[in-house]
Amino acid sequence: MALNDQQIQFLQGKVKDFSNNDTPKIKNNNTHQQYKVINRTPGDPNSKDVTQAIAVAPIDSSGNVDYSQTAIIVAGTQPENPASFGNAVKAAWDPTSSLTAQTQDIRNFYQSTMKKLADKPNGYISNMSGFSQSGPAVAKVASEQKVPHITNFDDWASVGATNPYILGIVKNFPHEYLTPSDIAYLNKRARIYMASSKDLRYFDGGAGNIPYGKVMVVEGTPGLNNPIGDHDTQFSEIKGNGLNIDWYIKNNRFCSGMTYAQVVKVAKAKAKKAKSASFDPHSWFDSTDYQTYVDEYVKIYGAFASENPANQKLKEFDVDIKDIKGQLKSASGGKAISLRSDLVKSVAQKASLQAEVYVSEVKQLVDNEKTVLEGQIQAVRQQAYSLGRHLSAWEIEGLLSNFSMSSCWDTNIEATILTELAAYQEKLVVFSEKVSAAADKIVAIDKENAQLFH
Structure with missing residues (x-):
């Protein structure tokens, strides 16, 4: 009953609510899938706690809990919490810093969850997921523990998390960081979803770039749509363990993993739309030449997918x-x-x-x-x-x-x-x-x- 990225994304949207109450189960009303809450952090925004997390295991149709598929889901920054907000700022702009202070919280939560699974049949943490500030920290702990499935969203200050190796400073660095062995593991095991617009994440000290894992980019919302923009775990359209490419093609939007033929199809739709009159000022300077969009695709979304x-x-x-x-x-x-x-x-x-x-x-x-x-x-x-x-x-x-x-x-x-x-x-x-x-x-x-x- 392996959990996939689509299920993890749903659970990411529930962390803050369920880390702050004693509800024993989480239910997805669309799929009717239920999850048992194994562990949770206090999650009180008025306390000194800067980490909100839950550990859950899926429940099958017969009501049995599959503890071998326990997932740890960690929320991002709490803007209303000065300590949490301060950690995010420090991770982005303090040159002597690297991984957020949240890393140790996540490490402790992993260990406390393992203790709760000690007497459970086949108890095992198979998945971990982080969002924003918690993304690099989750990546670090998951790499340490060799967690096989890592699903992150819009990792904040991820470039800074590898600072010692970017700056060439290897010895005597006072803070934790993602080592080359961590990055090698993440490149094989982590899938990270992000919006091309970057929005808030552009100011994370690394221009919003993510230097590890399989990064999957989806077309962001143009313009200043809101202060946070597309920095949201629910922004990407996910199907199974990847992007729902059919959805993006149907809606004439780009995403990573498209073949050349699929990119051309979307590019032509964009060029056709640009030729028509529009009241949307964001589209006034769009190109009417589809080749322009094809050329831009590789720069933003990665190489064209080669059809198996x-x-x-x-x-x-x-x-x-x-x-x-x-x-x-x-x-x-x-x-x-x-x-x-x-x-x-x-x-x-x-x-x-x-x-x-x-x-x-x-x-x-x-x-x-x-x-x-x-x-x-x-x-x-x-x-x-x-x-x-x-x-x-x-x-x-x-x-x-x-x-x-x-x-x-x-x-x-x-x-x-x-x-x-x-x-x-x-x-x-x-x-x-x-x-x-x-x-x-x-x-x-x-x-x-x-x-x-x-």
């Missing part, structure tokens, strides 16, 4: 199969036989390609599970050391000696799965080749029979 060759080919097969079926409705004689042959071959080739895609996806699932297990082992070991007050380090290590990847991960089963996948793929490839060959024979025989009537 296998998935693109599957789409092409679907189109071909649909077209052949349509032609068969009115075809007869030799043409019908030829079309049936083409149909059989397309279906066979599609089956072979689907096997390739399936094998690739299963391998990715195995790799993901392996990473999750590594994180769980790391978390248990750290928890054992934090709770083992009456044992020496060597005694704890002795107890944990058999709790390692080599003892918990069955490499033989992994090898068996990969072997079976390869065999499955090979069988479908052979089947596809035989069916295609049979289809060719049908056409050849038909041609031979036709010659008898000449």
Whole structure:
């Protein structure tokens, strides 16, 4: 019951409300998904607390809580709280600072949540999420604990969080920062959503840039729409673990992850709109040449996405199969036989390609599970050391000696799965080749029979 970015985004919108009351569950009325609140910070804006956070676990349709998918969600700056606001300003503009002081709060919250999960079945923190000021701090703690899924929104002062390495000052830096190993981990595990407009975040000391993770940019609202602008966890349209690209295309807006063809389609819509009269002053100087928008796309949203060759080919097969079926409705004689042959071959080739895609996806699932297990082992070991007050380090290590990847991960089963996948793929490839060959024979025989009537 793995949580995805879309669910994390919903929970980000609930942190401030549910960190400040004793409600045991959170419900998404649109999806009917419920979450049990495992842990929370006081969340009182009138207190000295500068961090608001909740830890939740999803509840399945039978009412069972999946503690293995516990997520820590941390809110951003509390503008009404002088201490919280001051930390945000310091993180952005104090050259001797780096990560916000909130980092230790988040580290403590992680540890307190782990203690609450100690007696829960398969208790494990699988996801962490931060917004604004809490983004870099969450990234730091998640990297330390090897949390497999990190979903952040509009990280504030993230450039400053890597200050020692940007300035070349490595030794004797007095504050915490994101190290190269942290950044390497985040580049593999963190997805960060931000608006192209940057708005408030432009003043975070790094011009709103985010130097780690997979950054996904969505088209911001033009102009001064409000003091905070698009600096909001709910601004991006998310579907699953990525942007809802179809939504952005439908609304003629850009976002990261578009193919060249998709960018051109949106760019032409923008150019067409610019040619028409508009009462919106923000559009008066928009270009009427679609190529202008195409050129700007890469600078703002990143490189054009390359369509996955296998998935693109599957789409092409679907189109071909649909077209052949349509032609068969009115075809007869030799043409019908030829079309049936083409149909059989397309279906066979599609089956072979689907096997390739399936094998690739299963391998990715195995790799993901392996990473999750590594994180769980790391978390248990750290928890054992934090709770083992009456044992020496060597005694704890002795107890944990058999709790390692080599003892918990069955490499033989992994090898068996990969072997079976390869065999499955090979069988479908052979089947596809035989069916295609049979289809060719049908056409050849038909041609031979036709010659008898000449």
